Amino acid sequence: MKARSVIHISIIGLLFIVLIQLGGMIYAYKAQMKETEQSVNICFWMAFTETVDDMVNNLPYPDGTRINMIHYPERLNLNRAEFNNRGMQQTAQVLRKVYKLGEFPLDKLDSILHKKLEYTSIGGDVAIELFDVNTGEILKRTNSRLHTSIVSITSEKAFTYKDKGEAVRAIVVFPFADIMRNVVILFAVTLLLLSVTVYVLVLQIKSIVRQQHNLQEQQQNFYVLAEQMRLPVGEIVSEMPLEKWDFIEEKSSVLLGMTEETLSKAKAEALYESGHKRISLRTLSIVSITGIFLLLAIWSGYLYQISYKRMEFKVQDNFEKMFYEETYYNRYLMYWSVYKDNKVVTKVTGNTPYVDRFLKNVRNNYLEKGYHLRMAGIVVYHIYNKYDVNPQLHAAYTMQDSINNNAPSPIAFSMQFADSAFALKLCDSGISVPIGVQKLKYPSKELLAHTGNAHVGIMDMTTRLLPLDKDSTECVRGIVHSPQGHIIASIWYMLLPLGITFLFICICVGIQIHIGHLQRRLKQFQKDFTYSMIHDMKSPLNSIMMGAHILMSGKLASKPEKIEKYKQLMHDECEHLLALSGRVLMLTQIERGELELHKEIIPLAPLLKDITEKYLLKATKEVRFMLKCEETCSVYADIFCLREILGNLIDNAIKYSKDEVEIILSCEEVAGSTLIKVRDNGIGIPLKEQWKIFNKFERLSANNRKSGISGFGLGLSYVLQVMKAHDGMVSVESVEGSYSEFTMRFPLN
Template identity: 35%
Template sequence: MKEIRHLRWIALIALLAIAELQYVWLANSYRLARESLRMKADEVFREASLEEAFHRMSVYKERKFGRKDTLLSMKFEVDTTTSAFQNMPNRWLMSSIHTSLQDYIYTEVHLDVSLPVLDSIYAHMLDSVGIRAEVASCIVDSTGRVLRASVGKDLHREGILKTDSLMLDFDEARFVQGIITNPYWVIARRMTLVLIATVLIIAVAVVCVVWQVRIILRQDKVAKLREDFSYAMIHDMKTPLSSIVMGTRILETGRLDSQPEKRAQYFRILREEGEHLISLTNKVLTLAKLEHRQLRLDKTECLLRPMLEDLAAKYQAKAEKPIRYVWKLDALAVYADEEFLREALSNLIDNAVKYSGSEVEITFASAKRADGSIAVSVRDNGLGIPLKDQAKIFEKYERASAASRSRGGGAPGFGLGLNYVLRIVEAHGGTVKLESIEGEYSEFTLVFPKGTTEGTG
């Protein structure tokens, strides 16, 4: 049991480790995706800002000259001795051109940045590169304070992605900045395959680990069942074997040669114990054949009353407590294999005697149903079967727990009886039904399909 608990803890730790690794991988993937989005957003916003500036120039030319294709010239100087130019000349040059253009339009043309137009251009350019995002823009001062914004939302809240600020004048008094207001959704869409892969990996890992644990637990259960079954079977066989050995030794001494009645009694005991061992062996072999669908049934019309009376007399003779039988046989015959039917009914009677109080009452009933099937039931006034156990009472080796009962002095057995009954009836094409109340009674009903006999009573 300790090993099982350890196994569960190990499986849980393994799942947590897998989840942690997936989380680290997903977090790193998210950071990379966010950084990639931010870099692309910077690049696109720089182009969008220039496009917006050209748009304002077009508006100015149309107002002043009545046409947009009028050429305007502007001149600016470049200081190539700065460290910024030497380190990143292309970026520095584009930044200088942007600042010069923005400063010229603002001071000479007197047109300030149109933030709604900038938003529209920015969103369209992002969409053209496969990024569908909700955007905004704002003008800020050197401290980051928002001077003007295209939307009324809080642009300082968490969960937004801001681009680098672009200078609007060489005094570094005003800057324009782009904002993606829904970066999480954008990143999630860009990481769709990664998220799906992560979920699939975790799901497969969980299924594999749980499956392996279940296999190990099932193997452990089978090992315990085999151990208990072996103990119970040996315990059941030990008594008849001991009786046979003891009886044989007494007969070999010749002490009973002058007592023919007692000698005959010992021979009868040896025969019955031998038959008991053969019955146990046949039961195991029959179940094996049933599992492999190799059992052949010789169905005939079986008379119920003689068969049940014979079994009743047998158990009444060897029982250590009084047994009273109640007969309610409305259907007198059933179409079945007589040998296997007798064994199935014998198992039910044996259980009724074993699991009962000091006085046993067994009711035999049979009836023909509307569909022509025959129902044969065995009801006792015994201990009953708990509701929680009724669903599994017919499982093979279920009463391997009988081994523990045997060790504790309970009724012996090794969990084949009711499974044998179920499989025999199913081999006939019938069903077995159980009705039981713990502490009051148990009733097993065997339903056999309509055969060549009508089962009339």
């Protein structure tokens, strides 16, 4: 992939992440404000109820005195929360209108609301406003320095004196600047690290592209050098019988200088690539990626913790509602049906004159006329906050104490009722997870009874213990099993941008690993290429030049056997250079479409026999050939090219084998093609490298370094190109450490 494309894709990816995160932040802000508004309203009504209840319990009447009867027409079909809210507003007006209490205690309401909001992890400044509903005029405020803004939430209103239009409401202003500062800092740092990561990747990819370009340039220079070398080497060969050693030395020196020039460019580039720049870039990239992972983990953990606390509050609240319903609808109704002489849960000692008048008025004006009212008494109970709980739970404890104290026989807490009511309450709150209820002995926490799974895992959520008697020897608690899925699902809109960022970083990690692998491969490719130039071009030219210099000096005049040895060595090196040059020339012709093939029908049996005999004569280690070819088997090909590619495969078989080499040459005609196979007992080719061995300048570098085998990796590429020129194909089958078998398929004439 081009560097420009990578840059474009990276910028688009960054912009996409920025847009996703901004969209997620906006969506999260709206969703959180909506959810927080609901929580503020719940806390406000709880605080309002407790404030009114505290005002009732401070009246100068004995415990059990009814001071008010809250009521509403049954046709309105209000739920318990609505009934409670309406009743507390009625009671607030009665306290001021009938019992002549002073102003509504805004500071008390403010203090209780603060505690409720802290429990639900809702921070920020709070103010309670007393205002006129008719005119909107603010009559009094607990926090005069607080100013409303777009980040403030106003609760529902609660009447304190409806006849006068006086009501209270809560204003909660979140520390939006602090929150946004933290979010923006986190977002900016994450974006900065992402930008650094992408920038480093782009620089590394550019470096790789430049390195690949330089390698291609070196390869092209090698092509040119190999072609330019063909004629001078041919002249050296032709002058050797004439013993013109000075001419041969001069020619070889010129060729050696050309080789040194090409080689020095390759060495300079390798030296530049081995600098510290790439290492520093890689280190910077690793640091950036690690930092992003840490930030994502911290941010995800923070979001999860906040969501966990809010769910914990909902679970506790619903468990307390369940406890009230079980106490009232199960144990109290059972107590009522069996012991009818106990008419109320608490001992009502009497009514205030106002209540008596109210009941008489209701009886005369409503009940006798067929109206149906739902009513409940508000009773003075001075032991307020005995359990430090909200009024609903306080009422449940009061009923429970009355039942436990007055019932001649115990009425047991119903685990089945509690389980069903708890599950229903949670479901109404949007929480659908496995739950259970446990009855425990306190303080040993011995399990007495349970519903659902009795085991409480470290991932489970538990409520606070609620006592079933005054001494708290038996308690119940709710269990929510594995709420993590629900918690994560509830904040998906905040986790989605983090997930996309995490995916982007994983892709960057994958690219980084690929870049590292490619850099190591190119570096090794550079080393192998330089080594091959030294071994296959520079060393032969050095040998020729040194041999010519020694022969020209006359030092070996009295040693004819050494003279012949030097001549043979020089001749072999020239043949090696001519073969290399010829191979490069033919590859160039094939690539340009200039190769002319002179095809003819060639009997394979005599050709293979001739080739094997020549290799047996010059073999430097023990080689055995096995021929499996019928006399009638033939191939339609260019004889020169066929000899070259067969020789190349046999060369490889000998080079990449152990001390004892066994080569099987076989041929057969199959399905309109002639197959020629060359199989050895050599070191084999790893499966992961078999796909690349037919590419130009590709070699089994690790094996070459171990065995000292050199080469430019042109041989198999040459075989492939020649086979394509013949409209044929070549394939390999190999098992590492066992064998390699190359199959050439020629079409029949």
